[in-house]
Amino acid sequence: MTLQSQNVTYAVRGTTLVHDISIDVIPGQVTAILGPNGAGKSTLLKLLSGEMAPTSGHVMQGGRFVGEMSALQLAQQRAVMPQATSMTFPFVVRDVVALGRAPFRKQSSRRQDNDLVDQAISLADIGHLADRAYPALSGGEKQRVHLARALVQLWGMDNLAEPALTGRGDRYLLLDEPTSGLDVSHQHALLSIARREARDRGAGVLMILHDFNQVTTYADQVAILHRGALVAFGAVSAVMTPAMLSEVFAHPIRAIADPAGGVVLVSQAPNQAF
């Protein structure tokens, strides 16, 4: 079972934002979406999450049409960390994180909710902010609050001390530019958490990233979008070539040997010759 877009197109007022895109988000793997500004990445993520309905094509999750699933069913099976949030309610941080437990209100005990919220707050490194008013946080701090909120939703009815995955069904974590406002150590912390949710706990993780080396380090497969079309989709090692990236981003990109091992992808100011 996967989360799939099947020939998905989305058009609004005569403009096609994404065109005929088929990708799979596979449980246990990290899938990245990469592409220039305006390529349609956020639109595709919103179609996959069920926030928007495609003009044509289908989105399937676990063998079911996302468009036919209730908001509660969707919320119990996938968590989304959006690009920017306009939430201005004067909630304290802990209560914002606890919002992620809402889809499990009927099944979950207060104790389980509190345990999961505590663990997510610790993972997202926001323990020192837990009693602060959310609107007064910095942009990066808010990002980490929303990571924690998405995690407590993703974890559902899990007991984190019992890592058995059997019978949990498909679950997905969708992150729209999750590292954009974070300092470098929190970027890697977030990406490690996302990868661990995939590799160790079986979630299908989809994230929009702009940093090539974050894609090569943390993702298993990557979809490259350009002007609303899917120009490449496959294993990171096959897709993330300097030739492909230089063409899509209309900017010279090269791979250089990393003294620590492997290669890094670098861009240079356009007036500098390689």
Ligand SMILES: Nc1ncnc2c1ncn2[C@@H]1O[C@H](COP(=O)(O)OP(=O)(O)OP(=O)(O)O)[C@@H](O)[C@H]1O
């Ligand atoms: N409701 C809308 N009506 C018309 N055009 C829209 C609408 N929503 C988005 N667009 C346009 O569709 C294109 C794709 O937008 P989208 O947000 O998916 O891009 P993106 O790849 O996520 O970009 P970025 O990297 O800048 O976040 C953009 O050119 C955007 O201006």
